[in-house]
Amino acid sequence: MTPRRCRRILLTGFMGSGKSAVGREVARSLGWDFLDFDDAIREEAGAPIDTIFREHGEEHFRRLEKRVGKRLLRRERTVLASGGGWPAQPGHMDSLPEGTFSIWLDVSAEEAVRRVRDERREEPDSPVRPLLDLEDPLPEARRLLAARRPFYASAELILDAAAGAPSILAAEIVRTLKARSLL
Ligand code: S3P
DSSP: OOOOOOOOEEEOOOOSSOHHHHHOOOHHHTTTTEEEEHHHHHHHHHHOOHHHHHHHHHHHHHHHHHHHHHHHOOOSSEEEEEOOOOOGGGTTGOOOOTTTTEEEEOOOOOHHHHHHHHHHHHHSSSSOGGOSSSOOOHHHHHHHHHHHHHHTTTTEEEEETTSHHHHHHHHHHHHHHHTTOOO
């Protein structure tokens, strides 16, 4: 059977799993574009993600996210990073366009909370994650992650997000695609 070629790569995983950092590295090493769902939503809405949540609610955000995801998933030779909640919305992971290679960067709730908190400390301009913007975000992170794991788990490749720096994870992704003759 002729192997199915990979036309785009979709990185998924919980907040703080490193989707954008790893995605950028993969795109760089393949000479492909990199696009982040949240960046496109921000551009389309003309407002930061936390403002969209606060002013219009999560349901509105999910509608924008759905539309943007559909548009970006038509791109070729592109590495995409979804938001952490996109894969868990009904129908998203089971209707990926042909040629999309999906990856789950698996991170624990503890590590995710630590990374998101450190990122905000080190880069005050980094995006606020409204769902974790709580005094003690860990219980909510655990709850959300448990509910989402079955959706993330349908990805074609699962990598431990804490296994190495973004460049190491990116190299592992490229190696896997080549080994499976998808590139
Ligand atoms: C969300 C994750 C965020 C962003 C929004 C909601 C979620 O993206 O889309 O705050 O529901 O997990 P990142 O995973 O890129 O932080």
